Amino acid sequence: MDVTNDNLETLSKEELITIIRNLAANSTKKGCKNAKKQEKSTFDFKKYKKRHVALKFLYLGWDYCGFAVQTHTEKTIETQLFNALLKTKLLESRETSNYHRCGRTDKGVSAFSQVISLDLRSNLLEGKGIITPEDFAENQHNNAVSDQEIDYPSILNRVLPEEIKVIAWAPVDTSFSARFDCKKRTYKYWFPIGNLDIKRMQEAGSKL
DSSP states (O other): OOOOTTTGGGSSSHHHHHHHHHHHHHHHHHHHHHHHHHHHHHOGGGGGEEEEEEEEEEEOTSSSSSOOOOTTTOHHHHHHHHHHHHHHTSSSTTTTTTTTTTTOOOTTTOEEEEEEEEEEEEEESSSEHHHHHOTOOOOGGGOOTTTTTOOOHHHHHSSSSTTEEEEEEEOTTTTTTTTTOOOOOOOOOOOOOOOHHHHHHHHHHHHH
16 A cells, blocks of 8 residues: 555554554564674684784874773773774684783883784684684685785774884794793883983983
8 A cells, every 4th residue: 555645644543553564564574684684794703713923013102091901991002902903803802812912001101012912813724823713613714825814914004093003913822922921121211301410310320
């Protein structure tokens, strides 16, 4: 039955009830189709193995509240980094990523060679750092070419803020920890000169 504004008021009660029931039925069908479409678009991590890697990146921390995640703000380097990792489907969650960081910085502090280690999605079936998850569906693997790994820096840099950039990555042994296997850390500090007595500061520093 065609319904227009002109004939709507002329319809009987039974006809209006029929129209409402038909609309409800069509709405339910559309909802089911959309739900099925959404299910199909869900990323299937079971098709991929993981790879334990080290990521090296830099960041300008002037406008951030430090490196480590904080409960009261999204404005941390670590939060932005994991947002990018989740958005690009390189990992399912922080909790399952075997994540370790080399160090952390305070509010307003920058870093030019920060390193983290974690498990990321991989295109490879074998190689250094490759991990086979318990739920890996080998018969559903995406047939990735074995010598073409995901370009982690390029993918992440497309979605990271301009102040944060991944500059290198490397496959590492599955036991490697950016925190516990770190040999040394280098910090440099810059101060506005103002009325500081640089000569006396240098003399004092030489006695440390």
